[in-house]
Amino acid sequence: GVFRALSPRPLQGAAEHGLEKIPEPIKEATALFYGPPAAASGTLPEGQVDSLLAIISSQRERFRARNQELEAENRMAQHTLQALQSELDSLRADNIKLFEKIKFLQSYPGRGGSSDDTELRYASQYEERLDPFSSFSKRERQRKYLSLSPWDKATLSMGRLVLSNKMARTIGFFYTLFLHCLVFL
Structure with a gap:
């Protein structure tokens, strides 16, 4: 107006x-x-x-x-x-507990072990929650490794390298066999 x-x-x-x-x-x-x-x-x-x-x-x-x-x-x-985020977190925790109950019920003989996408989604979260000692053992291994001297660290690393690969184990075996033969000759 x-x-x-x-x-x-x-x-x-x-x-x-x-x-x-x-x-x-x-x-x-x-x-x-x-x-x-x-x-x-x-x-x-x-x-x-x-x-x-x-x-x-x-x-x-x-x-x-x-x-x-x-x-x-x-x-x-x-x-x-x-509020919805806290409810979502709560529902996730509940779903993991329900997955645990499903796994328990499937452990009985005569129960079918069919799993769908929902179960597969929570399987990894369940497995992580299941083993509380894995993170502790990793921390302990790391603490022990850091307390080693540099020579011990090098020896441990070489031992892990040789023992982790089949080809490296075979080469290591024949190398030590060859060195022993040289010493005896």
Whole structure:
């Protein structure tokens, strides 16, 4: 309603002549809204300037209220997201427990061992949770390895290398056999 009562010519004139009461951003917005300023014949009367400022301030208040509503909705969405994440974690733990019960029931004779995608998904998580000593033994091995002297570390690494590969074991056997033969000769 009030925007229709104001004609574009007085607003362009106000933006062009630069009334001191109208802030610069409002002048720019008015110029963008009504197009480039043309030759103006006059200025805005005092009542129209006050009504324009009242309209803009009420619009600002509406935007502020809407912003507060959106922030409240955002907080509620974040709260809901956190609740859903905790529920998802709880359901995952429950599914692992249920998989454990399935494995227990399948261990009885006469039970079929058909597994579907759901069971396969939780099998690895179950296996990780099942063995609590694996991480402890890995940490202990690492601690023992770090406490060795550099010569012991080199010997252990060479022994692991030779013992881990069949070809390396065969070469190592014939090499020691050859050295023993040389010593006896």
